[in-house]
Amino acid sequence: MAKNPKGDALNPRTTTYEFLGPPGALLISIGVPVMTYALYFGCSETSGGCPPPLSLVPDRILEAVSSKDWWTGLWDTEAAVIYLAWYAFCVVAWAVLPGDWVEGVQMRTGEKKKYKINAFSTFLLALGVTSGYIWRNGPESFTFIYQKWVGFVTASLVMSVVQGLVVYIASFRQGALLALGGNSGNPIYDFYIGRELNPSIGSFDVKSFNELRPGLILWVLVNISMICEQAVRRGGLANVTDSMWLVLAFQTWYVADGLYNEPAIFTTMDITTDGFGFMLAVGDLTWVPFVYSLQARYLVFKPMELGALCATGILALNLLGYYIFRDANGEKNDFRNGRNPKNLQYFTTEKGSKLLTSGWWGRSRHPNYFGDILMALAWSLPTGFDTPITYFYVIYFSVLLIHRQRRDDENCEKKYGKDWETYKKLVPYRIIPYIY
Incomplete structure (x- = not known):
């Protein structure tokens, strides 16, 4: 880690804001979880339409937020344990699967950070385990993501908040290299935008790991769960609609391409410029798998040939x-x-x-x-x-x-x-x- 005895020379104070500054950062930090839940409650089998009649929306929102049962229903312990196990699987796969170490771009310190390249191997392993599980137990065994959707969303949000807080607190340790845009001194803004450039635990880079593994691969697994749910309802995988297969094929190929070309990410703005904070954490862990899969989830209850x-x-x-x-x-x-x-x-x-x-x-x-x-x-x-x-x-x-x-x-x-x-x-x- 960079040594910075003078502090301000290497980590100057951020003097300009993005996203309308702290008020905007706070609104987005609240708005992203709200929108993720809204896309489910406003477009699901139980919502009465996609979207439901607009005249019913205000009363439904008021009824929900004033109900203790609704709030407690956002949490699902089993879904949280499964999500935590999934995240741990990705960490273990990063550690044990073979992979080359490549250098990123040169940082302000003159150093080049090294990254382990095995995201595609992790993806193949996850697909292999999932396929074997479905083959052995049938499509109905892998519908739990659809059935426990809200619980998984909540678990991913908790993980995002915890990571955002941990890396924000850790960024105050001596020698941390900060993002040029994340050192404003305002805790709300810096927590959101990301204060430290490359938070790491030893050789484990938190930012690049989250960018490519837990959320991106889970996106594909979520889609597979949607196919399984539709297959159970329509009498088998042979009866899954062509629209569902297209969505799975398109998005799986996109994810596979990104993971296969993993080194290309190390020249992107997310890695070279942005710090890692709640913005990237919630984007990687919640937004990608549970919002980008909206089309597949919709096709479960609105199948289309x-x-x-x-x-x-x-x-x-x-x-x-x-x-x-x-x-x-x-x-x-x-x-x-x-x-x-x-x-x-x-x-x-x-x-x-x-x-x-x-x-x-x-x-x-x-x-x-x-x-x-x-x-x-x-x-x-x-x-x-x-x-x-x-x-x-x-x-x-x-x-x-x-x-x-x-x-x-x-x-x-x-x-x-x-x-x-x-x-x-x-x-x-x-x-x-x-x-x-």
Whole structure:
């Protein structure tokens, strides 16, 4: 860990806020759990619709929050124990499964942190254990995630809060390297945004572990549980709808691709710039597995057969999005590693940095985000058009990516100065070529 006898030189005080400062951080810290529960209680078998009639919503909310039984019903001890066992499984898999150690980007201290690469192996092990369990005990044995949904959400939220508090308190130890954006001195804001850059226990990096393992892999297991629930209701796996299989295939492939290309994450803003606090903890552990799986959960109680033509069209859209996403990231990673197989053009800044101006990165400054948005739309289309709620993911994800793009542009403007204005003239579109 970095030694910092002068303190402020290496860990300067944060002077600007994001997310509207402490009030915004507090609202989001409360709003994310509320929204996660709302997406369940507002779109489930027992809600009376997806969403229920709006005239009934105020009375239902008032009745729920004033009921002791409703509050106690958010907790499920069995679900909490299962969730804790799942998290422990991921930690043990990180420790015992073989994996290469790779270096991340250089930090302000001049050091390069090393990360163990075995997320994909953990994913395969989890899928193997899950498949064997279902094969031996039948689909009905793996419906417990659907049946205990609220309990699992609560357990993941408790884990997120505990981790956020622990890493915030630990960040005050001597020698901790803080995130440039998380050292404001305001406890509400710093707890939310993340005060320490890379909280670790020995060689175990908490941030990158949470980013790729417990929540991301659980997302796929949640979807498998939704398939099992639908199979039980429809008389077997052979009767699972094509829409459900598409959602599982799309999202499993997306997760597998991210885990297989694990080293690419170490150059992202989450790892290089953001501290680890409640924002990343709740995003990784609660939001990803229990919000991103909304389409599969909806299809349990609203099964839909698409037919060959619609399924093929949705598949083509997902493949197009994936191609743009992967090819754009491939161009960037090759270029960062000193390779340029496509002979792409680039702009050299006064500081010597090179910015791509052709290929996908000549079409927009974030073409990978465009691919992400197309895939997100393809994941929602299998649910049909009876409700806008199943399109929450693509709307939210688009807003998130636009916010990330703006954060990245602000950082690049500070880093490159007038060269960034020149670059923006060469590549004027932010995400979607010729549109935005």
